[in-house]
Amino acid sequence: xxxxxxxxxxxxxxxxxxxxxxxxxxxxxxxxxxxxxxxxxxxxxxxxxxxxxxxxxxxxxxxxxxxxxxxxxxxxxxxxxxxxxxxxxxxxxxxxxxxxxxxxxxxxxxxxxxxxxxxxxxxxxxxxxxxxxxxxxxxxxxxxxxxxxxxxxxxxxxxxxxxxxxxxxxxxxxxxxxxxxxxxxxxxxxxxxxxxxxxxxxxxxxxxxxxxxxxxxxxxxxxxxxxxxxxxxxxxxxxxxxxxxxxxxxxxxxxxxxxxxxxxxxxxxxxxxxxxxxxxxxxxxxxxxxxxxxxxxxxxxxxxxxxxxxxxxxxxxxxxxxxxxxxxxxxxxxxxxxxxxxxxxxxxxxxxxxxxxxxxxxxxxxxxxxxxxxxxxxxxxxxxxx
Numbered sequence: 529x530x531x532x533x534x535x536x537x538x539x540x541x542x543x544x545x546x547x548x549x550x551x552x553x554x555x556x557x558x559x560x561x562x563x564x565x566x567x568x569x570x571x572x573x574x575x576x577x578x579x580x581x582x583x584x585x586x587x588x589x590x591x592x593x594x595x596x597x598x599x600x601x602x603x604x605x606x607x608x609x610x611x612x613x614x615x616x617x618x619x620x621x622x623x624x625x626x627x628x629x630x631x632x633x634x635x636x637x638x639x640x641x642x643x644x645x646x647x648x649x650x651x652x653x654x655x656x657x658x659x660x661x662x663x664x665x666x667x668x669x670x671x672x673x674x675x676x677x678x679x680x681x682x683x684x685x686x687x688x689x690x691x692x693x694x695x696x697x698x699x700x701x702x703x704x705x706x707x708x709x710x711x712x713x714x715x716x717x718x719x720x721x722x723x724x725x726x727x728x729x730x731x732x733x734x735x736x737x738x739x740x741x742x743x744x745x746x747x748x749x750x751x752x753x754x755x756x757x758x759x760x761x762x763x764x765x766x767x768x769x770x771x772x773x774x775x776x777x778x779x780x781x782x783x784x785x786x787x788x789x790x791x792x793x794x795x796x797x798x799x800x801x802x803x804x805x806x807x808x809x810x811x812x813x814x815x816x817x818x819x820x821x822x823x824x825x826x827x828x829x830x831x832x833x834x835x836x837x838x839x840x841x842x843x844x845x846x847x848x849x850x851x852x853x854x855x856x857x858x859x860x861x862x863x864x865x866x867x868x869x870x871x872x873x874x875x876x877x878x879x880x881x882x883x884x885x886x887x888x889x890x891x892x893x894x895x896x897x898x899x900x901x902x903x904x905x906x907x908x909x910x911x912x913x914x
Contacts, residue, residue: 860907
């Protein structure tokens with residue numbers, strides 16, 4: 529039982545014999561813990577209490593005794609463990625006897641969630657060719673009022689902010705490696721919590737050689753270790769235009785034919801034009817392919833690299849037409865253009881004899897000749913490789 533005498537509160541502990549009851553002063557709390565605190569997730573709070581007379585202390589979290597969490601839970605000064613959620617703390621101050629104790633007022637600790645940032649859309653690190661758009665990368669901050677950006681991006685790529693969303697997108701026009709390891713994406717909470725979240729990534733922009741002059745398009749075909757240009761539809765490069773390429777072999781004039789061609793076919797050049805004007809037809813880093821380049825191409829498709837007939841037509845179409853972009857432009861012979869729509873011929877830079885040079889030939893009748901040889905006076909298409 530307890531009572532007050534003057535300003536001191538007392539409690540009496542019965543011992544079984546009334547005349548032997550013990551009387552103790554009830555601890556008086558003169559300073560209570562701060563009634564409220566606001567922290568960020570992962571933070572701690574220091575709470576303290578001041579009590580009169582010698583006392584023991586037991587801090588409680590949400591009404592439960594604290595026995596291992598934080599430090600100083602059996603003293604007047606308690607520091608919480610790192611917190612992830614709201615909690616209410618009290619401390620029971622006693623003189624060692626449960627009947628003679630006082631409980632502090634509540635100390636409410638509010639824990640604000642840290643901002644988080646999630647990525648969606650494209651990969652953080654990407655490799656694209658020059659003038660090819662990246663896959664847009666989107667970062668969205670939650671529990672935040674803002675999001676920021678910094679670092680380096682390729683020319684043509686921007687980082688746009690709308691509210692708490694950052695979108696990195698665009699078409700890079702300059703080759704190089706652009707690392708945004710230091711491209712910090714941070715967010716601020718309304719109550720001041722700031723995350724140290726950092727987005728890392730690298731955008732690699734691969735240089736693309738300027739298409740050869742007269743190429744049908746800027747498109748390139750990357751097959752295995754080789755990069756091929758589009759067909760040279762309109763490349764003249766110092767040769768003489770003619771509708772009659774003649775039959776003199778080896779030819780004495782560098783001719784090409786630009787009229788009466790099959791749909792989508794490139795110009796048809798005799799080998800003298802190809803050999804003399806190779807640097808103009810396929811300027812560095814491009815070059816006119818050697819015979820071995822056509823062998824390598826055929827093997828990249830899963831072929832043997834040797835001349836063969838009876839090849840499944842769907843295999844030829846899939847590889848030489850669809851994948852490589854070959855055109856059945858036929859060949860020029862004297863004043864005519866023959867086998868259009870059914871056969872394709874492309875010169876190599878490799879001479880076979882004084883009258884013949886190597887070429888690749890494929891057809892709709894199952895022929896695949898990666899290393900065939902024809903008279904130099906005939907007009908074939910040209911592709912560039914690098």
